[in-house]
Amino acid sequence: MVSQVSTPFQELLEEAEAVGPEEAAPPVLRGPDLVRTWDRFAGVGALAGFAIVSAAVALLAIDRAAPGYTVLAMALAGAAGGVCLGAGQAFVLRRALPMLGAAGWVRTTALGATLALVIVALPLAEGLADGRRGLDGAETAAFAVACVALPLLIGGAQWLELREALSRSPAWIAINVVAWAVGLAVMIAVALTLWGSDLGLAISILLAGAASLAAAAGVTVVTGLGLSAMLRADDRDRERQREDYVAETTWLLRTVAEAKKRARRERLRSLARRGL
Numbered sequence: 348m349v350s351q352v353s354t355p356f357q358e359l360l361e362e363a364e365a366v367g368p369e370e371a372a373p374p375v376l377r378g379p380d381l382v383r384t385w386d387r388f389a390g391v392g393a394l395a396g397f398a399i400v401s402a403a404v405a406l407l408a409i410d411r412a413a414p415g416y417t418v419l420a421m422a423l424a425g426a427a428g429g430v431c432l433g434a435g436q437a438f439v440l441r442r443a444l445p446m447l448g449a450a451g452w453v454r455t456t457a458l459g460a461t462l463a464l465v466i467v468a469l470p471l472a473e474g475l476a477d478g479r480r481g482l483d484g485a486e487t488a489a490f491a492v493a494c495v496a497l498p499l500l501i502g503g504a505q506w507l508e509l510r511e512a513l514s515r516s517p518a519w520i521a522i523n524v525v526a527w528a529v530g531l532a533v534m535i536a537v538a539l540t541l542w543g544s545d546l547g548l549a550i551s552i553l554l555a556g557a558a559s560l561a562a563a564a565g566v567t568v569v570t571g572l573g574l575s576a577m578l579r580a581d582d583r584d585r586e587r588q589r590e591d592y593v594a595e596t597t598w599l600l601r602t603v604a605e606a607k608k609r610a611r612r613e614r615l616r617s618l619a620r621r622g623l
Contacts, residue, residue: 376439378575381578385571385574388435389436389439391435392431392435394560396432400464401559421465422461444578455505460501466492497527529565
């Protein structure tokens, strides 16, 4: 009876062993390979995104654009930068999490970046327009809130896509807060240097480019290490769930087999007592 119960599982095992290398699923990125690939491709996307935003800030600071134009320009820069950032990350994520939709990731990243840059631009718009250096009290408070909102908006938007593929996805928002704290620290330092300065277009763009490189490196390294840790923990959770499932299934099969054995013995004893 036991062999009859376990036969379907034996057949599945034989089928799995018969699958050739060409039929197997491609390996997913994990560990150091994931971090290295993330640093290359997600880093390029982050650099392009930061460069677009930095160039926009530099040009707006030099031209002293009107507040409305500043907000619009930052929204467009945020959308373009978000597409670059999301595309670079999605290129890696489709190999680390094949069930994740790349198009959805790029779309939500661009949306989050657009909203974040609009919020960041609001307290800066008046100062950029009149060429003031620094922020007043209310603008400083608003800018601080905007800097907190930026990683929450981008990380939260990406979490909407990540939650379907990763059980520990809420940690991605916290990782983005840390990563963007590093990136924003560099960007803010350069922005305050450029604000109201007369450094000229060439030097301003050069400084913005250097800031973009440093900020992109900070964001990429932190998010790459965080993603690797999340996937490692998620894989452990899935392995434990698989082991629990196998243990429960094995126990159930043995219980059913033992119950059938007992029922058969009881039937034989009953027949023996009746003299059959």
